[in-house]
Amino acid sequence: MKQKHLRILRIITSIAFLLLISALFIDFREMVPTTWAHNVLFLQFVPSVLNFITLPALAAAGFIVVLILTLLFGRAYCSFLCPLGVFQDVVAWFSKATKVVKRYKFKKALNYLRYPLLGITIVSLFFGGLFILNLLDPYSVFGRIFSDLIRPWLVAANNGLASLLEKADVYFLYRIDFSFFTWRTVLIPAFMVALVIGLSLLYGRLYCNTVCPVGTLLGLLSRISFFRIKMDPSTCTKCGKCSFACKSTCINIKTLGVDFSRCVACYNCISVCPESSIRYERSIWKKAKIEVTDSSKRDFIGKSFFYGLALAGISRKVMAVEVEVKDRPAGHIPNKKNNPVSPPGSISIRHFTDRCTACHLCVTNCPTKVLQPSFLEYGFTGMMQPHMNYAVEYCNFECTKCSEVCPTGAILPLTVEDKKLTQMGKVQFIKEKCIVYTDNTACGSCSEHCPTQAVKMVPYKNNLTIPETVNDICIGCGACEFACPVKPHTSIFVDGNAVHEVAKKPSIEALEVEEQEEFPF
Amino acid sequence: MNSVGFGVLSGAALSMGNLGEAFAMESHAMQLPYDLVAIKGGEAAEMFDKGIASLGGIKQFVKANQTVVVKPNIGWDATPERGANTNPALVARIVEQCKMAGAKTVYVFDNPVAEWTRSYKNSGIEDAVKKAGGTMVSGKSEGYYHAVTVPKGKRLKNAKVHELILESDVFINVPVLKSHGGSTLSIAMKNMMGIVWDREFWHSNDLHQCIADFATFRKPDLNIVDAYRVMKRNGPRGVSVADVVTMKYQLMSTDLVAIDAAATKVFGLDPKQLKHVGLAEQLGVGSSNIEAMRVNRITMGA
Numbered sequence: 001m002k003q004k005h006l007r008i009l010r011i012i013t014s015i016a017f018l019l020l021i022s023a024l025f026i027d028f029r030e031m032v033p034t035t036w037a038h039n040v041l042f043l044q045f046v047p048s049v050l051n052f053i054t055l056p057a058l059a060a061a062g063f064i065v066v067l068i069l070t071l072l073f074g075r076a077y078c079s080f081l082c083p084l085g086v087f088q089d090v091v092a093w094f095s096k097a098t099k100v101v102k103r104y105k106f107k108k109a110l111n112y113l114r115y116p117l118l119g120i121t122i123v124s125l126f127f128g129g130l131f132i133l134n135l136l137d138p139y140s141v142f143g144r145i146f147s148d149l150i151r152p153w154l155v156a157a158n159n160g161l162a163s164l165l166e167k168a169d170v171y172f173l174y175r176i177d178f179s180f181f182t183w184r185t186v187l188i189p190a191f192m193v194a195l196v197i198g199l200s201l202l203y204g205r206l207y208c209n210t211v212c213p214v215g216t217l218l219g220l221l222s223r224i225s226f227f228r229i230k231m232d233p234s235t236c237t238k239c240g241k242c243s244f245a246c247k248s249t250c251i252n253i254k255t256l257g258v259d260f261s262r263c264v265a266c267y268n269c270i271s272v273c274p275e276s277s278i279r280y281e282r283s284i285w286k287k288a289k290i291e292v293t294d295s296s297k298r299d300f301i302g303k304s305f306f307y308g309l310a311l312a313g314i315s316r317k318v319m320a321v322e323v324e325v326k327d328r329p330a331g332h333i334p335n336k337k338n339n340p341v342s343p344p345g346s347i348s349i350r351h352f353t354d355r356c357t358a359c360h361l362c363v364t365n366c367p368t369k370v371l372q373p374s375f376l377e378y379g380f381t382g383m384m385q386p387h388m389n390y391a392v393e394y395c396n397f398e399c400t401k402c403s404e405v406c407p408t409g410a411i412l413p414l415t416v417e418d419k420k421l422t423q424m425g426k427v428q429f430i431k432e433k434c435i436v437y438t439d440n441t442a443c444g445s446c447s448e449h450c451p452t453q454a455v456k457m458v459p460y461k462n463n464l465t466i467p468e469t470v471n472d473i474c475i476g477c478g479a480c481e482f483a484c485p486v487k488p489h490t491s492i493f494v495d496g497n498a499v500h501e502v503a504k505k506p507s508i509e510a511l512e513v514e515e516q517e518e519f520p521f
Numbered sequence: 522m523n524s525v526g527f528g529v530l531s532g533a534a535l536s537m538g539n540l541g542e543a544f545a546m547e548s549h550a551m552q553l554p555y556d557l558v559a560i561k562g563g564e565a566a567e568m569f570d571k572g573i574a575s576l577g578g579i580k581q582f583v584k585a586n587q588t589v590v591v592k593p594n595i596g597w598d599a600t601p602e603r604g605a606n607t608n609p610a611l612v613a614r615i616v617e618q619c620k621m622a623g624a625k626t627v628y629v630f631d632n633p634v635a636e637w638t639r640s641y642k643n644s645g646i647e648d649a650v651k652k653a654g655g656t657m658v659s660g661k662s663e664g665y666y667h668a669v670t671v672p673k674g675k676r677l678k679n680a681k682v683h684e685l686i687l688e689s690d691v692f693i694n695v696p697v698l699k700s701h702g703g704s705t706l707s708i709a710m711k712n713m714m715g716i717v718w719d720r721e722f723w724h725s726n727d728l729h730q731c732i733a734d735f736a737t738f739r740k741p742d743l744n745i746v747d748a749y750r751v752m753k754r755n756g757p758r759g760v761s762v763a764d765v766v767t768m769k770y771q772l773m774s775t776d777l778v779a780i781d782a783a784a785t786k787v788f789g790l791d792p793k794q795l796k797h798v799g800l801a802e803q804l805g806v807g808s809s810n811i812e813a814m815r816v817n818r819i820t821m822g823a
Contacts, residue, residue: 439725521783
């Protein structure tokens with residue numbers, strides 16, 4: 001293969017990954033098989049690292065492949081595999097096509113930003129949770145853009161088209177309500193997409209070389225990678241075409257040096273060089289020419305320690321869910337919930353919040369849409385990590401979809417049988433708020449929805465029945481809370497278990513059957 | 522489906538209530554040979570064949586080129602054995618018969634309580650209906666529902682009703698008989714709750730009265746109660762197959778009150794124990810006096 005073809009290979013591979021990963025995140029009709037998620041996302045760096053910490057197995061070893069690839073070829077990950085990287089390439093291509101940017105120019109690395117950011121991200125993991133990592137991790141940023149921002153528009157388009165087709169009596173498409181959409185949970189994704197698009201429109205891969213902790217980390221490795229971009233001084237005419245084409249602005253035409261810590265291995269330079277004097281070449285493991293000042297290294301250690309300490313001070317706080325208020329007085333009395341509810345398979349709130357990068361793949365895939373991005377339910381550091389929002393929906397008893405798709409090990413795989421015994425929380429019933437008590441009329445909405453009859457209707461006065469709860473067979477699916485007509489602070493609700501428990505199986509007694517010989521009328 | 526704008530549509534919806542009654546009057550005018558048909562001992566589809574034949578065939582209810590909407594209970598993500606949803610074989614046979622009678626389109630839908638795509642699939646109804654030539658339609662978007670008034674309702678004055686109910690020529694109500702924690706039993710009148718969007722109001726405003734009130738809105742052209750598998754406890758969802766008894770019954774009537782009263786007896790309760798039966802009778806929806814009716818009792822099998 002000629003080196004000029006490297007760029008074509010990169011474009012084909014990256015577009016394939018971009019399309020596949022996008023499909024996972026916008027799949028609002030459960031069209032993509034769940035098994036795809038793990039195969040397609042195997043090489044995503046941050047999810048793979050977190051998954052490996054939980055389950056050190058070959059299936060979670062994608063990041064090791066990436067590290068090896070980086071040691072061999074430099075930051076090929078950033079151009080071939082990273083969906084946010086490719087997304088920025090699309091924006092940068094548009095930028096050039098519309099002449100927003102005509103040519104790139106060599107710039108010095110913003111070391112005073114990129115190393116502290118990497119440092120803060122790593123240090124914060126040990127003190128303040130995953131918030132900073134989640135905020136910056138390219139895979140998760142990409143996931144949220146597609147799941148939180150683009151998917152709603154596609155649903156709207158789907159609904160419009162479905163309405164049209166229905167008029168022609170065609171019901172292949174169907175309308176989908178998005179009652180789950182709230183502005184609070186799209187603030188951060190909206191800010192990030194603006195930042196990423198803005199930076200890539202004007203400065204190529206600046207996000208990847210300054211903000212992205214994965215890019216910076218792989219950049220440290222790519223300094224010593226086996227293959228590197230090199231310029232041949234004997235044939236180079238210093239025409240500058242390679243530098244103009246460089247989205248990473250890392251080719252210094254004056255010194256004929258390439259800052260390979262910022263090179264994302266896109267190979268645009270190779271394909272534009274008229275003299276074929278810029279090439280991918282073996283370096284026999286000798287230190288490349290790099291442009292880092294020592295002072296910025298010291299800076300980064302100092303600053304990141306400081307920020308890490310600051311983050312450690314921010315603790316987890318639980319916030320009640322706010323919903324539209326209706327006119328029933330009992331519904332205005334707030335309920336005391338000790339914990340939010342984390343999804344089935346997440347073991348504990350701690351396990352979940354320590355591993356979830358808030359990519360929102362589960363949010364897209366959740367068939368009932370009960371899994372919603374959190375705001376402050378898990379506290380500040382857990383922002384955006386999904387929680388079970390029983391004001392929106394409830395968890396389908398027979399479903400394990402979130403645990404099937406989660407790439408980070410935050411939600412571990414569950415069999416349907418195990419899921420049915422996984423207690424995410426416990427039911428709490430406040431009789432004084434119940435319709436049957438306040439209005440003396442029948443309701444039973446909670447019990448009707450309960451899969452295990454942990455909420456059972458028992459005799460009450462005036463031939464009515466009223467809920468009674470049995471905690472040990474409750475799995476905390478939230479069906480009762482969702483169905484309760486006392487709004488917004490329902491008369492029955494689920495308080496999350498900090499650590500998930502195993503529920504008892506509902507006892508099954510044999511029915512006594514009376515044989516009816518004749519019609520009873 | 523109607524291609525008029527929303528304003529026109531909701532206007533049309535308002536007048537549909539009367540239109541529905543007009544259709545009901547028409548079917549009465551045909552003078553059915555029986556007020557109530559009860560069949561037992563056979564398979565669900567075969568029981569339907571026998572029963573409908575004794576009423577003079579499906580043609581008594583469905584004319585050529587009419588649109589039909591069949592509303593089974595598809596409330597839950599549960600297999601047919603669980604008795605939480607209407608028997609798929611019965612729904613399929615109804616669709617087939619309607620198609621054979623020349624129906625233009627036979628729509629089937631519900632507004633399930635559980636996740637709807639799984640409920641449609643795992644109930645077995647989606648597959649069965651498609652094979653029978655029917656059209657499955659979603660009930661899970663507020664956009665399908667249009668505001669109507671319930672003039673005769675005591676508590677329930679307004680509701681949002683699925684457009685298929687408002688626009689189809691024939692409405693066939695196919696509930697499954699089962700226990701119900703809130704409304705004691707779920708039969709024909711309770712099944713109508715699946716054609717409305719805003720059900721929460723019912724639960725918080727005297728459930729039995731609302732069920733009875735809504736029965737005055739549009740009289741189904743035919744009700745068929747599936748009591749093949751009957752969930753005797755833990756309804757309407759049920760916990761396991763241990764809640765279910767295979768009774769092999771089926772009932773048919775155009776009278777919502779009569780069929781609910783009869784089904785209550787099949788279940789083993791007194792109709793007086795099912796509060797919305799009495800309330801609906803007071804509203805003039807129908808009669809629970811089965812003794813005074815022309816009842817056809819059919820026993821199949823050995």
